[in-house]
Amino acid sequence: MGKNFSLVILSLLLALNILAWIVVFDLSKIQPLEVVFFDVGQGDSIFIETPKKQQILIDGGPGSAILEKLGTEMPFYDNTLDLIILTHPEKDHLAGLLEVLKRYKVENILWTGVKRDTLEFKEWERKILEEKASIKIAQAGQKIFAAKAVLEILYPFENLAGQEFKDSNETSIVSRLVFGENSFLFTGDIRKSEEKALLEQRANLDSDVLKVAHHGSKTSNSKEFIEKVSPEIAVISLGKENSYGHPHQEVLDILEDYGIKILRTDQHGNIKIISDGKKLTIPNF
Ligand SMILES: [Zn+2]
Numbered sequence: 001m002g003k004n005f006s007l008v009i010l011s012l013l014l015a016l017n018i019l020a021w022i023v024v025f026d027l028s029k030i031q032p033l034e035v036v037f038f039d040v041g042q043g044d045s046i047f048i049e050t051p052k053k054q055q056i057l058i059d060g061g062p063g064s065a066i067l068e069k070l071g072t073e074m075p076f077y078d079n080t081l082d083l084i085i086l087t088h089p090e091k092d093h094l095a096g097l098l099e100v101l102k103r104y105k106v107e108n109i110l111w112t113g114v115k116r117d118t119l120e121f122k123e124w125e126r127k128i129l130e131e132k133a134s135i136k137i138a139q140a141g142q143k144i145f146a147a148k149a150v151l152e153i154l155y156p157f158e159n160l161a162g163q164e165f166k167d168s169n170e171t172s173i174v175s176r177l178v179f180g181e182n183s184f185l186f187t188g189d190i191r192k193s194e195e196k197a198l199l200e201q202r203a204n205l206d207s208d209v210l211k212v213a214h215h216g217s218k219t220s221n222s223k224e225f226i227e228k229v230s231p232e233i234a235v236i237s238l239g240k241e242n243s244y245g246h247p248h249q250e251v252l253d254i255l256e257d258y259g260i261k262i263l264r265t266d267q268h269g270n271i272k273i274i275s276d277g278k279k280l281t282i283p284n285f
Helices: 002-028 065-073 091-103 119-131 192-200 223-229 249-257
Strands: 033-037 046-049 055-058 080-085 105-111 134-137 143-146 149-155 174-179 182-186 209-211 233-236 261-264 271-275
Touching (some): 091 119, 192 223, 223 249, 233 271
Parallel strands (some): 209 233, 233 261
Antiparallel strands (some): 033 271, 174 182
C-alpha cells in the first residue's frame, strides 16, 4: 500500500513536471501577427500574416510594384495567398491585384461586387472567375477567423453586388482586425458620410492602428470619426508629391491634436507593425 502510494505521488509529480514543461514550451512558440502597409505609390496595399502564416492581402495598389513587395515578405517557394480583399474597384486599389492573380494562387476572394466601367474592372471580373477561388461578397457582420486573429467586416451594411456608383469610394469595405488586445482599422477610401453612418450604427471602431481613409484626404477623416477610433498610430498610404495634395493639412492637424503617431508610406516606405497580442512594435522606427 505504502509503496503504491508513493508510486502514485511519483507519477503525479512526473506528470506535473511534464505539464509545466509543455506550458513553457508552448509559451516560447507564440508567434506574432504582422501587418505591413506597402509603399506602392498613390494607392493602398496591406499585407497581413497571422501566427500560422496565413496570408491576407487587402488591395494591391496601382500597378505591378506589389509583386516585388510580396517577394520581400513571402518565401520564394510560397506562391499561395489565403485571401485577397478588394475594398473597392478603383485603379489605385485594384490594378495590383490583377498582377497578383497572374502570379499567385489565391484561395479566397472577398469584395463588394460593385461594378465599374473600366478595363481594369473587366479584367478583374474575368480573372477572379478563372482563379476558381472561393468568392464572397462583403457585408457588415461577417467575421473571418485566421489563427487567433479575427477580421470583422463593418461596412458596407448591405450586399452591393451588381450595383454601379458614380464614385465607388463610398462602397469601400471597412474591416477591423483583432489579435488579442491589439486592433487595426482598415477604411479603404470611405468618405465623411460613411464615417458618419458607421458612428450612427455604433460600429465597434476603437483600434490601436488606423489606416487613414482615402490617402489622408480632407473629404474623409472627420474629427468625430478619428476621436472614436482613438488610435495610437495612424498610417497614411500615398505617393510622393501626388496630384491630389494628399495628405491634407486639416487631417494631419486633427491627428496631431490628438497626439497620434503618424506614419506615411511616402516618407517611411513600407511600414511593418508587429503585434504579440498585447503590444505593438514597429521594427524600423
Ligand atoms: Zn484610393
